[in-house]
Amino acid sequence: MRRNQWLAAPLGAATAAALLSGCGSTDGGNAGSGKGVVMGISDKVKSTDPAAGYDPGSWLLFNNVFQSLLSFPKGGTTPEPDAAQTCAFEGPDSKQYKCVLRSGLKFSNGHSLTSKDVKFSFERTLKINDEAGPAVMLSSIAGIDTPDDKTVVFRLKTSDATFPSKIASGAGSIVDHAEYPADKLRTDGKAIGSGVYKLDSINDKSATFSVNDSYTGKAKAKNTGVTLKFFNGDQAALKSVLEKGDVDFAFRGLAAKDIAALASSKTGDQKVDVVQGTGAEVEHMVFNVNDPVVGKLPVRKAIAYLVDREALVKDVYAGTASPLYSIVPAGIAGHTTPFFDRYGGSPQPEKARAVLKAGGINGKVKLTLYSTPSRYGPSTDQQFQVIAKQLNDSGLFEADVKSVEYEQYEKDIQDGKYGIYVKGWVPDYPDADNFTQPFFGPDNVLHNNYDNKEITGTIIPATSAKSDRTAANTDYVRLQDIVADEVPILPLWQGKQYAVTRPNVTGLQWSLDASTVFRFWEISKG
Numbered sequence: 001m002r003r004n005q006w007l008a009a010p011l012g013a014a015t016a017a018a019l020l021s022g023c024g025s026t027d028g029g030n031a032g033s034g035k036g037v038v039m040g041i042s043d044k045v046k047s048t049d050p051a052a053g054y055d056p057g058s059w060l061l062f063n064n065v066f067q068s069l070l071s072f073p074k075g076g077t078t079p080e081p082d083a084a085q086t087c088a089f090e091g092p093d094s095k096q097y098k099c100v101l102r103s104g105l106k107f108s109n110g111h112s113l114t115s116k117d118v119k120f121s122f123e124r125t126l127k128i129n130d131e132a133g134p135a136v137m138l139s140s141i142a143g144i145d146t147p148d149d150k151t152v153v154f155r156l157k158t159s160d161a162t163f164p165s166k167i168a169s170g171a172g173s174i175v176d177h178a179e180y181p182a183d184k185l186r187t188d189g190k191a192i193g194s195g196v197y198k199l200d201s202i203n204d205k206s207a208t209f210s211v212n213d214s215y216t217g218k219a220k221a222k223n224t225g226v227t228l229k230f231f232n233g234d235q236a237a238l239k240s241v242l243e244k245g246d247v248d249f250a251f252r253g254l255a256a257k258d259i260a261a262l263a264s265s266k267t268g269d270q271k272v273d274v275v276q277g278t279g280a281e282v283e284h285m286v287f288n289v290n291d292p293v294v295g296k297l298p299v300r301k302a303i304a305y306l307v308d309r310e311a312l313v314k315d316v317y318a319g320t321a322s323p324l325y326s327i328v329p330a331g332i333a334g335h336t337t338p339f340f341d342r343y344g345g346s347p348q349p350e351k352a353r354a355v356l357k358a359g360g361i362n363g364k365v366k367l368t369l370y371s372t373p374s375r376y377g378p379s380t381d382q383q384f385q386v387i388a389k390q391l392n393d394s395g396l397f398e399a400d401v402k403s404v405e406y407e408q409y410e411k412d413i414q415d416g417k418y419g420i421y422v423k424g425w426v427p428d429y430p431d432a433d434n435f436t437q438p439f440f441g442p443d444n445v446l447h448n449n450y451d452n453k454e455i456t457g458t459i460i461p462a463t464s465a466k467s468d469r470t471a472a473n474t475d476y477v478r479l480q481d482i483v484a485d486e487v488p489i490l491p492l493w494q495g496k497q498y499a500v501t502r503p504n505v506t507g508l509q510w511s512l513d514a515s516t517v518f519r520f521w522e523i524s525k526g
Helices: 013-020 056-065 115-128 163-167 235-244 256-263 297-306 309-315 338-343 349-358 379-393 406-414 453-464 469-486
Strands: 037-041 084-089 096-101 141-148 151-156 197-202 206-211 225-230 249-251 273-277 282-287 321-323 365-371 397-403 420-425 489-495 497-501
Touching (some): 056 206, 096 115, 309 321, 309 379, 309 489, 379 397
Antiparallel strands (some): 096 151, 197 206, 206 225
């Protein structure tokens, strides 16, 4: 995804089909109740236009201002109808997907939402194909038919059983065809959707949202509006305003040590509460397999034997993350632990020495680990410094760390200048597909020159065709085993989600689940 945090295993095809064919009620009347809430966040909202935004801050806005045909229910990972009344695959090959819209759908400007708007929204994102947008998630669409105002039929190029999850994400946001240009981005900072909230204003410091009275759907707003205050990575400032009570809660951006400190602190007579949810944000060490040093498999395996994830999450992340031993995180169906099984859970220097010797590699191996704190947080540099020390303490490596600003960092990776670098990932949807296809499929996001024909030619196409997602687990187990054997990347940690809140705020637990959807409407303040 966009790249940063977040259980139930996906249901079988029959159960999922039943879920996707129900929920036909239209629940109008969304005036909101209770009080307005103020949220502090370190992420920026990089775009208010769904054709461009592909980052956590923008998707937070999209998930609350726009509707999608489907959405993830709180606590669930199987998409259910939202703007749609029903959605289902037609035919045996998962290549045609039909949705019928709810009755009475309206945008916040009063315009009716019809199948024309749905078709327009998807075709617009694909046509603009913004490099910072989610068009890549919709690449399986071959065409869209709208036989009437309420019916939308997607024709897919290939079988894509994860298509419902993709269109339930921010990539499926529906815009008003009368308000958005078909071939370019909207640049006035406004957003017109049919979601639970409407965007009233946004600037570099804050954004304000009020409840959308025109919304038709199942959600019920438990507040009268939300104000976001942006802190642009300033962790100390975010902590300070929370302690003072200038914001009601903070989400994303607090330092791990501050989360631990706030959990036990007192502000006046009131305790600050820490709400923890499930997380599927992951971070990997990536190896350029064309590099003259780490292009050698024995070097990569030796590193895998030496990295101490337990120490990493304890010393750098203060327990706000968990060790990760696979490319598919815990809590996502298909997860296994092949890196633990092969390389252990603690450093094994003798095995590292043996694998290097068997590969004809003698003397200390010189490495540079490249990091970028401006994208993955200030702890990223510290994390790689800890790993470099772990490698050097073995006596087998001579490793150092270089920190590079993100724009240059990404350019250098694409130019193949780095042997080892860090990549973080926040899932677009809670399915193993989103932790595998973007990393190992065509035009993958890692740019590490790794290509395994069994993965790209057999496993990924097979998993994409299985509408019963549990039936894909065997293939995902095989894929994870291959990656652990060939080590093109080394999984490091899986994040936990946290919100730190004043004690009179409730409902945050419903925004900290594996779906990655932050639901404004579930939050209330006493």
